Amino acid sequence: MTMKCPKCQRPINMTGLQPGSSITCQCGNVVAVPKSGMSRTMLFVLIGAGLVVLACPCLGVISAIAIPNFIRFQARARQAECHTQLKSLFTALKVTDEPVQGAGLTFSQIGFAPERGNRYSYFLGQGPMEDRSGSQAQGTEQARGIGVDTFRYSTLRVFTVADLPPAVAEEVGISGTCPDCDFTVACAGDVDNNPSDTPDVWTVSSKDRSINGEPVPAGEPYNHVNDVNTD
Secondary structure, three states, rough: EEEEEEOOOOOEEEOOOOOOOOOEOOOOOOEEEOOOOHHHHHHHHHHHHHHHHHHHHHHHHHHHHHHHHHHHHHHHHHHHHHHHHHHHHHHHHHOOOOOEEEHOOHHHHOOOOOOOOOOOOEEEEOOOOEEOOOOOOEOOOOOOHHHHHHHHOOOOOOOHHHHOHHHHHHEEEEEOOOOOOOEEEEEEEEOOOOOOOOEEEEEEOOOOOOOOOOOOOOOOOOOOOOOOOOO
């Protein structure tokens, strides 16, 4: 059994010597015979491996909590689109310059045109939809609905008035002559990346409402179906 001298790197023969005893190298350096047992390097390796084994279950638990919460956070951020656009639509209907019969009102008549990249469909009521599946929107002039921008989000579903909950679909529409008309307009979209389930549905109205016992002031968007909280 040999070991190298820490000073001159010469090999030192330790055969027959007891662990802990001393031996003098040719260079004069006194070296202690190492005690038997696990090396420090191996000890660190085993400690590190143990920490990894202990950490793996913890990482699984953390992932199970963090990933769904991150998805919900993204979905809530996407809901801001509809909330903001419905407020803009409410204002557009209230400040129309010329009297317009509400029953056949189109988005182009009130100058409402959400920027491309919209995840929600928007509805004044039953009627033609603006198609946003291409680089240029189609059917804009007569549109009473605006479809999801599937040119940008090809996996998203384009919802229509028929996809709204029946009670909401019956409420959506415009009566009278704007800007003094009565209206309830809506949006619907997928924000949890599951287009097969119920869409996230909001409305805004020209009148104060009471929904499920909750007072909803005129001009305030209301979330009828929260896609963030549904599976």
